[in-house]
Amino acid sequence: MSGSVEHPGEGRALGGPLTRAGRLVADHRLLLGVAAAVVGVLVGAAAVLFDAMIRGWTRASTGFEEYTRHIGQDHGLWGWPAWVVLLLSPVAAALVYGPLVQRFAPSARGHGIPEVMLAVRRKGGRIPGRIAVVKLIASSLTIGAGGSAGREGPIVQVGASLGSALATRLGLPTSRIVLLASCGAAGGIAATFHAPLAGAVFALEVILTRFTAESFGFVVVSAVTASVVARAVQGDEVVIAVAGPLEFSSLTDMWWVALLGLVAGLTGLGFSKLLYLVEDGIDAVWTRTGLPEWSRPAVLGIGLGAGLVAFPHMYGSGYPLEEAALAGEYSVGFLLLLMAGRALYTSYTIGIGGSGGVFAPTLFIGAMAGAAYGRIIDPVADSYVGVFGVIGMGAAFAGAARAPMTAVLIIVEMTGQFSLIMPMMLAVVVATGASRFLTRSTIYTEKLRRRGDVLDDPVEGTLLGAKPVAQWMGPVPEALDSSLPLSAAVEALRRTREPSLPVVDGSGAFVGTISALDAAVLRHEDASANSPLAELPLGADAARESDGPATVLERLRRTGLTALPVLGEDRRVVGWVSQRDLVDRMYRDQRRAIDARRQSSWGSRFQERHRPR
Structure with a gap:
C-alpha cells in the first residue's frame, strides 16, 4: 500500500471528482514533485512572457524597452514629443485594462499578493484561472505605460493561479491545492528575480507561513524549475547589476549597519502607511464623482501622466536608477527625491486602480535611502556607498513586509552580493523588530485587515475555529x-x-x-x-x-x-x-493526526516488507 499524502476528510477540489491522474499525484510524493516541477515550468514561461509584454508595451508607448535609460527623449519610433508620450501613455493603457479588470477579475486590481495569501489561508488555495490571464495583461499595461509598480506581485498571483488551476483540474485535496498554489508563488519570485532560494522561502514565510520539510522540498522544486526556464531564455544575469563585488570593509561598520536597519526599516514602514493613506484619499474623491469604477484608472491616469511629465524618472520599475544609485552616481538630495517620488508615485498608481506590485518599489525606496545614508556617513565609514544601498533594500522590505529571511536572500540573489549576508542579516532583524514594535500589520496584511479579512486569528487554530x-x-x-x-x-x-x-x-x-x-x-x-x-x-x-x-x-x-x-x-x-x-x-480530528503520523516513505515500506522474521 502506497504512502498516502492525503489526509482523510479533506474536501475535494471544486473542479470535480478525483481523476485517475489526480489520485496518483495525491498518493505518491514523487508524482507530486513532478506536478510541482510542471507548475514551475508554467510559471517560468509566464514570467518570461510577462517580461516580454512589459518590454513590448514600453516600447510601443515610448519607443524604448527601458525608458529610464532615455529620460526626456522623444518617442524612439515615431518621434512624438516626450511630454505627449508621458501624459497619454497611462491613460491609453488604462482604457484597456480598466474595463478588463472590472469585468473579468476585480481581484487582479492592486498588488496581488494579499489576494494570494487570503486564497491560500482561507479559501483552500482556489484561485480562478482567468485571473492569470487578466493579471498578465493588466500589469504589463500598467507598468509598460509608466505606472510606478513592480512585477513580483502580479507574477506571484499569476503563478499561484496556475498552480491552483492545475491542482483543481486534477481534483486534488485541499491541502495539495494550497501546496501547488504556493509552488506557483515561489516559482513566480524565482523566475522574476532569478532568485530560486528566495522564491522558496518567500512562499513559506509570506504565503504559507509554516515550514515543513515536505512543503519546503516541493516549493524548492518549483522555484528551481521556474528559475531554470527563465534563465534559459533571458540569460544567467542578476536583475540589478552592481559594478564589481561589494566588500564589507570593516566590522566596526556594523554599528552603522544596525542604525541603517532602523532608518531603512522605518522608511519601508512609512511607505506602507503612505500607500494606504493615498488610497483612502483617492477612494474618497472618486466616490463623490459618481463615475463607473472601470473608468477610474483612465480618468485619474491623467494625473499620473502629468506627474511623469514633471518627473519622468518615475516611469516603470526604475531598475537602471537603482544601479546608478548603488554605483554612487547621485547626490544625497537627488537620492532622497527619488525615494520620496517612488513612494508617492507607486501609492498613486495602486490607488487609482493600477495593477502592479509593491515589492520592487519598496526595494527601490530602500536602495535610495541606503545610498543616501552611505553618502552621509561616508567620511566616517570604511565601506563603500553601494554596500549601504544594497543593505537598505533588504531592510526597507523587512520593515514593510516583515519577512526577514526573504529580505536577506532575495537581495543577495538579485544583486549577486553574497558577501553581504552577515551585515544584511543584522539590518533586516533590526528593521523587522522596529516594524513589529510599531504596528501589527504589514504592507500585505493591511489591505486584508482593512476589508475585514483576518489571516492570523488564534481562534482559527482551535477545533471549531471562529465559525458560527x-x-x-x-x-x-x-x-x-x-x-x-x-x-x-x-x-x-x-x-x-x-x-x-x-x-x-x-x-x-x-x-x-x-x-x-x-x-x-x-x-x-x-x-x-x-x-x-x-x-x-x-x-x-x-x-x-x-x-x-x-x-x-x-x-x-x-x-x-x-x-x-x-x-x-x-x-x-x-x-x-x-x-x-x-x-x-x-x-x-485525532484520527487525521494519527493517519498523518503514519505516513511512510517507499524506503521504509521496502524495509518492512523485507525485514528478516
Whole structure:
C-alpha cells in the first residue's frame, strides 16, 4: 500500500471528482514533485512572457524597452514629443485594462499578493484561472505605460493561479491545492528575480507561513524549475547589476549597519502607511464623482501622466536608477527625491486602480535611502556607498513586509552580493523588530485587515475555529409537537436514543426541550403520562444561528446540558448541537493526526516488507 499524502476528510477540489491522474499525484510524493516541477515550468514561461509584454508595451508607448535609460527623449519610433508620450501613455493603457479588470477579475486590481495569501489561508488555495490571464495583461499595461509598480506581485498571483488551476483540474485535496498554489508563488519570485532560494522561502514565510520539510522540498522544486526556464531564455544575469563585488570593509561598520536597519526599516514602514493613506484619499474623491469604477484608472491616469511629465524618472520599475544609485552616481538630495517620488508615485498608481506590485518599489525606496545614508556617513565609514544601498533594500522590505529571511536572500540573489549576508542579516532583524514594535500589520496584511479579512486569528487554530454554529451544527434528530403527551415524548427519546429533544408548537416555533432525566423526574412526581408537553416545565436554553463556538460551548458547560437546539430568526429549530457530535468531531480530528503520523516513505515500506522474521 502506497504512502498516502492525503489526509482523510479533506474536501475535494471544486473542479470535480478525483481523476485517475489526480489520485496518483495525491498518493505518491514523487508524482507530486513532478506536478510541482510542471507548475514551475508554467510559471517560468509566464514570467518570461510577462517580461516580454512589459518590454513590448514600453516600447510601443515610448519607443524604448527601458525608458529610464532615455529620460526626456522623444518617442524612439515615431518621434512624438516626450511630454505627449508621458501624459497619454497611462491613460491609453488604462482604457484597456480598466474595463478588463472590472469585468473579468476585480481581484487582479492592486498588488496581488494579499489576494494570494487570503486564497491560500482561507479559501483552500482556489484561485480562478482567468485571473492569470487578466493579471498578465493588466500589469504589463500598467507598468509598460509608466505606472510606478513592480512585477513580483502580479507574477506571484499569476503563478499561484496556475498552480491552483492545475491542482483543481486534477481534483486534488485541499491541502495539495494550497501546496501547488504556493509552488506557483515561489516559482513566480524565482523566475522574476532569478532568485530560486528566495522564491522558496518567500512562499513559506509570506504565503504559507509554516515550514515543513515536505512543503519546503516541493516549493524548492518549483522555484528551481521556474528559475531554470527563465534563465534559459533571458540569460544567467542578476536583475540589478552592481559594478564589481561589494566588500564589507570593516566590522566596526556594523554599528552603522544596525542604525541603517532602523532608518531603512522605518522608511519601508512609512511607505506602507503612505500607500494606504493615498488610497483612502483617492477612494474618497472618486466616490463623490459618481463615475463607473472601470473608468477610474483612465480618468485619474491623467494625473499620473502629468506627474511623469514633471518627473519622468518615475516611469516603470526604475531598475537602471537603482544601479546608478548603488554605483554612487547621485547626490544625497537627488537620492532622497527619488525615494520620496517612488513612494508617492507607486501609492498613486495602486490607488487609482493600477495593477502592479509593491515589492520592487519598496526595494527601490530602500536602495535610495541606503545610498543616501552611505553618502552621509561616508567620511566616517570604511565601506563603500553601494554596500549601504544594497543593505537598505533588504531592510526597507523587512520593515514593510516583515519577512526577514526573504529580505536577506532575495537581495543577495538579485544583486549577486553574497558577501553581504552577515551585515544584511543584522539590518533586516533590526528593521523587522522596529516594524513589529510599531504596528501589527504589514504592507500585505493591511489591505486584508482593512476589508475585514483576518489571516492570523488564534481562534482559527482551535477545533471549531471562529465559525458560527450554523456552519457546524448537526441535523435536528426529531422535533416533538407540544400537544403530544408525555408518554409520546418518552417513546421518542427511547427511539432516537437522544438524551433530549426539542418541543415546538403548531407553527413550528421553539417551545423548549425535554430530556430523559426531565421525563423521569416528572413521572416520579406523579405527572400523568397523558399530560401534554405544553403544560409541563421544559428547558428554555437554546443557541442562535449566529452564535460562535465559545458562546455555545459556554452555555453547554454552564447548564450541564448534553445538547442544545439551534434557532433561526423566526425561532424555528434549524439545527442541533450535542456533546456526542463534539466528541465525534474530536475523534475525527485525532484520527487525521494519527493517519498523518503514519505516513511512510517507499524506503521504509521496502524495509518492512523485507525485514528478516
